Amino acid sequence: ARHSKRKISPVRVMSPGAKLTTYFFFPRELDGEPVIGPDEKKVKFVWEWGEDKKIEVDFDLRKMVRDGQPDL
Numbered sequence: 001a002r003h004s005k006r007k008i009s010p011v012r013v014m015s016p017g018a019k020l021t022t023y024f025f026f027p028r029e030l031d032g033e034p035v036i037g038p039d040e041k042k043v044k045f046v047w048e049w050g051e052d053k054k055i056e057v058d059f060d061l062r063k064m065v066r067d068g069q070p071d072l
Helices: none
Strands: 012-014 023-025 042-049 053-060
Touching: none
Parallel strands: none
Antiparallel strands: 012 023, 042 053
16 A cells, blocks of 8 residues: 555644543545555554653554444
8 A cells, every 4th residue: 555654643632631541633634635545454553752651552444344334
């Protein structure tokens, strides 16, 4: 896929109240094209903060389906 290894920055990050929850909002399109194309099978989320803090999660897009359609 031509978008493989492409880094996408969130358009908004929200941490409501005192909860240990953070929401990341990513664009659905960039330059008029879908950020995640229909041929992509996996995406990786990486969040690094501080010198030694990192969260890294792989998402299998084939499992992220609702009513037979991708649910991103």
